[in-house]
Amino acid sequence: MKVLVPVKRVIDYNVKPRVKADQTGVDLTNVKMSMNPFDEISVEEAVRMKEGGSASEIVVVSIGPQQATETLRTALAMGADRGILVKTDDNAEPLGVAKILEKIVGEESPDLVILGKQAIDDDSNQTGQMLAALLGWPQGTFASEVKSEDGKIHVTREVDGGLQTVALEGPAIVTTDLRLNEPRYASLPNIMKAKKKPIDEKSPADYGVDLAPRLTVVKVTEPPVREAGEKVEDVQTLIEKLKTAGAL
């Protein structure tokens, strides 16, 4: 089974984002960037499939600036086999990303595409589902378990009331949730090996996809700040304060 894993370069999850004074967006200059945490989980899942013998090849792809190569290298160091960078300095929207991925799926013919459920910068939670629709493939989103059973892919999904399991007839799309696995740290020898693994460089035009945005940013602002309140002495004071505030 061949697995395709799209990985996005985003602000590191430990960094507190700062809104630019001119309200055009979030300031990313000199900010630590990393692989989207959900995409690390996707890569880990693919690597485990390969280690377990069910996956034969793992191709990782990123749509983004030149620096997204670093994100691809991280995935290669975790155990992916080769990378594709679709280079663009524009901010690609999920629909555009899904269209490029559709074309890459056409060329690579993977049996499974594993995406993150959401990118922690735009918080869209769209790309995997859009790709599934464009391809006419079934989807198992927000996965906390993925396994093969009687020729189908069984995906256990984290849903509002608990867990739901669906069986997908492959090829299929899976999007990962936090509890699917715990991603490994790449070892130094694997980081060295990853430097020799191939990364193909492409442009959106190579796939004939127009990435012109459908959404124009009017402004990006700080959320209303919540004032810190007061520290209370003890439980009794807490209860009195809550009563006065009408919360009890």
Added chain:
Amino acid sequence: MAVLVLADHSNDALSDSTNKTVTAAAKFGGEVDVMVAGEGAANAAAEAAKIDGVRKVLHVESAPLKKQLAEAMEALIVPLMDRYDALFVPATTMGKNVAPRIAAKLDVMQLSDIIGLEGQDTFVRPIYAGNAIMTVKSSDAKKVVTVRGTAFDAAGTSNSAPVEQISGDYGPGKSQFVSEEMTESDRPELTAAKRIVSGGRALGSDAEFQKYIEPLADKLGAAVGASRAAVDAGYAPNDYQVGQTGKIVAPELYVAVGISGAIQHLAGMKDSKIIVAINKDEEAPIFQVADYGLVADLFNAVPELIEAL
């Protein structure tokens, strides 16, 4: 101008998020119809007909729609969108699963998790775990929108809109429902609860979570939530997770017990009316958003609190 609202429901009952989505759809403008797709969903359809401002309810009965699987929902909704200018869907796991498929088929960019809208093309949504609020203008002919429930009031329920049955064949597709394991609870639903008690990693075990968080929630008539760390460690089920990648809540009272207040957690609860934090570390970031902070060992403070309530 007409908007289709896709209802989130359990066949038996309509989810509160649907009423809130109708409010958002009414702000968009035009006639509002509600689609209730399921199996044995007559009750849900009847509830939808009561929502104020609804022109009519479209009710579809079909086995593959019972669990509202995305593939079947796409097959149902996409052809209907000829008649509508927008599709509004609650940003529940159902909505998040289904809406982008429809958007892609209509070749439009979805507006995810909106908290506000101005006219028919301008939408407000949080990004970066709510650390920034983005206002965007959409140039697409049709809009596909998911709505964050905490940002809109539920519409009233004194209407009696007509229910129109529609039929069709939506499967079986390449995806099949196998099983589900739903969390059993008599407590209010997290996203609709007026009070929430959430526990974090500090609880240390499943047993302690039960022993300290549950009785406090009982006393307050509250729903129970958890941090990611508590869910990952198995102290609480996954659907208790509050945060950027869990549930977004905004109760009257949110009590965070042994939770540090990581930005991903704050993203899910900082719009609560009153926040109480109990944490033994006085530097914990949760105190920066708490109205009332108690620096204490939870294993002493919580029993005291239960006793005193």
